[in-house]
């Protein structure tokens with residue numbers, strides 16, 4: 001799966017933010033790292049975080065493979081964090097600070113406030129995941145993993161909203177596979 005168009009659209013903002021703040025972008029629940037790897041290739045420092053060690057290993061291997069003059073630099077810009085964001089009683093993001101956090105296709109509501117707190121002032125959130133309408137197209141169907149209408153906008157009320165969308169998209173521009181998602185891009189006050 002290729003990176004999200006949202007990451008490409010806001011690349012310059014993310015580059016500027018990490019330069020100004022001297023911190024990385026957290027790719028939270030990164031999976032194979034499709035979005036964070038795109039940033040890494042464009043000189044953005046990224047912290048890849050996932051519960052699955054294999055996913056992080058795969059991401060690291062991919063980062064090593066990418067070619068170009070920045071290859072060595074690129075590897076230095078990647079950090080790999082194996083973490084369970086859902087462990088009861090734990091607050092894995094507490095005390096951490098990122099120039100931005102990107103979350104794609106992952107939802108664990110108890111983490112919401114920690115995500116907001118871990119973004120530094122003026123930093124960026126890019127969040128995209130499935131909405132309740134997704135149940136008509138396929139998985140996930142568990143309401144715990146599906147956003148309610150307006151939920152992201154409500155969560156980031158008071159932030160500067162650069163982009164907001166709720167509706168149906170075509171996965172990887174493939175007309176056959178529809179996905180119901182919500183997206184938000186916002187700047188922390």
Ligand SMILES: C[S@@+](CC[C@H](N)C(=O)[O-])C[C@H]1O[C@@H](n2cnc3c(N)ncnc32)[C@H](O)[C@@H]1O
Pocket residue numbers: 001028029030031032033034035049050051052055083084085086087103104105106
């Ligand atoms: C649907 S994948 C999305 C991956 C990536 N963000 C993307 O859009 O391609 C969900 C990811 O969440 C990770 N995940 C699930 N539960 C987790 C947990 N408790 N802590 C950290 N990561 C978790 C999975 O390992 C998986 O890589």
